[in-house]
Structure formats: structure tokens, C-alpha cells
Amino acid sequence: QKEVEQDPGPLSVPEGAIVSLNCTYSNSAFQYFMWYRQYSRKGPELLMYTYSSGNKEDGRFTAQVDKSSKYISLFIRDSQPSDSATYLCAMKSVQGAQKLVFGQGTRLTINP
């Protein structure tokens, strides 16, 4: 079993829809949770990060962490065609190595 599970999709929604992307994890030591966006043939770029449980909002993006369920989510409101990309969740423990553990990534397409 992978430490981090993420549905690879693909996920296709119409412009303006609310998008929900999710990851589950098995390592209870994870404390820092991140979402990266990766456009085709580009490196991942950090979108959101949260520490421990809770919600964080930034513009049209909201990240949620439920540590009791070992489940994290990213919501995109008023989705735009420019949001079409692969979204990767990533996480790390406080006392662990410097590495991030990534999910497989979900490929998202927003249709105009």
C-alpha cells in the first residue's frame, strides 16, 4: 500500500464548476500538507499548504485537512480553463526527512 493515495483521474468538468480533489494517507506522522499544480512539461508549483488539521483559503482555492480520517482535499471554485493541469498532493512529517511524499496526481481538465 502506498503511503499517499490519489485518484489519477482524468477528471473533466465544465467551466465554472466546483472541483474537489482528494488524497488519503496512511502515515499518522504527517503534519504538513501541500497541493502542487503541474502544467504539462513543467515542474510542480506550490499552490497551498496547511499544517495539521483545518482549512485554509486562498482566492478560489480551499485546502482542508482531516487528520482523524487521514484525508485531505483541495476545492477549486469558479473553475477556469487555465486551471487545467495535474494536481499533486504532498506531505511530510515534522521530524522526518526533508523529503516530501507525493500522491500520484490527478489530471484535471476544465472545459470552456
Added chain:
Amino acid sequence: GAGVSQSPSNKVTEKGKDVELRCDPISGHTALYWYRQRLGQGLEFLIYFQGNSAPDKSGLPSDRFSAERTGESVSTLTIQRTQQEDSAVYLCASSFVPGSYGYTFGSGTRLTVV
């Protein structure tokens, strides 16, 4: 430069040959990371540098893989006797302080072993 620079952007090599992949981190970033991304997969950690030392090289898949870093600057990932399963995008990232979640990734080197 303004971002993390990787070269070459694409590399096709024959099975059994050695390859070197280069990463130029953002100036002043002390931490440098190498990850591998196979087609349709997430990123796999390979190695982490703090300055020119590598406190964590636990992700290197085999002894065919090695990496070095000159001071707090350029890093080179070397794959010897390449195999087809080495085909992947190799991504480099750097951060100002180690452990920062604020990695900046390069665009990667797409390696194809034929």
C-alpha cells in the same frame, strides 16, 4: 537566475550508456532535492543536499545512481549503465532553508532510454 534551471531538457540515450543531468538552483538556496517522476506517477524522492553534503540519499534506487553538489550551487545526477526503467522525468528543486515546504522546482529533464 530567477528560477531553477535544469539541463538538458530532453535526453535520449541508449541502454547501457551513462548520463549526467544538471541542476542550477536559485542563488542562495542552501537545500537542493532530486525527484523522479515516471509517466503517470507522482514524484519519488531521490536525494537531498544541504550545502554540498547529502544527509539523505535514501531514495537513490541503486548504486548506478549518484549525485554530487558543488558548494551551494550546481548539482549533477549521474546514472550509470542506464536501463529502460530509468526512463522518467528527473526534477530538481531548491529551497532557501532545509525542510521548507516552499520548494521551487525546475522544469525537469525528460530521460528516455532506448
